[in-house]
Amino acid sequence: MAEQQPTEQELQDIADFKWLMSDHRGRRFMWRTLGHCKLFQGSIGPTDAITNFNEGQRNVGLLLLSQVNDLTPSLYAVMAAENAPQPIPEQTQETDE
Known part of the structure; x- marks a missing residue:
């Protein structure tokens, strides 16, 4: 089965992402966003609703x-x-002598 070619929109999204990651400001933004997503923390909260969130x-x-x-x-x-x-x-x- 042949792979489907990416659409123009998908190619633009890939180019945009590569552009973002090519600059230290974009990487700083991405790192901060990953932190806000609590990617490297546990998800369990005091209630099911908080855990789901x-x-x-x-x-x-x-x-x-x-x-x-x-x-x-x-x-x-x-x-x-x-x-x-x-x-x-x-x-x-510095010491006074």
Whole structure:
């Protein structure tokens, strides 16, 4: 069975996503959005409604993560490194002598 060719809209969506991930600002936006989706957190909440809501957010995050991995796989590591917390440099204390 032959694969279906992507539509013009699908090709435009792919190009748009690659454009977003090609810039550090786009990767910063994507990292922040994945965080808002609570992708790397548990979904269980105190009620079924909250658990379901959390799973819905996580599902959106999984969709975005799959697009990152499918369309720009090498940029996930770049995105993670760019957004990793930076260590606070030690401050030297000046003494009066």
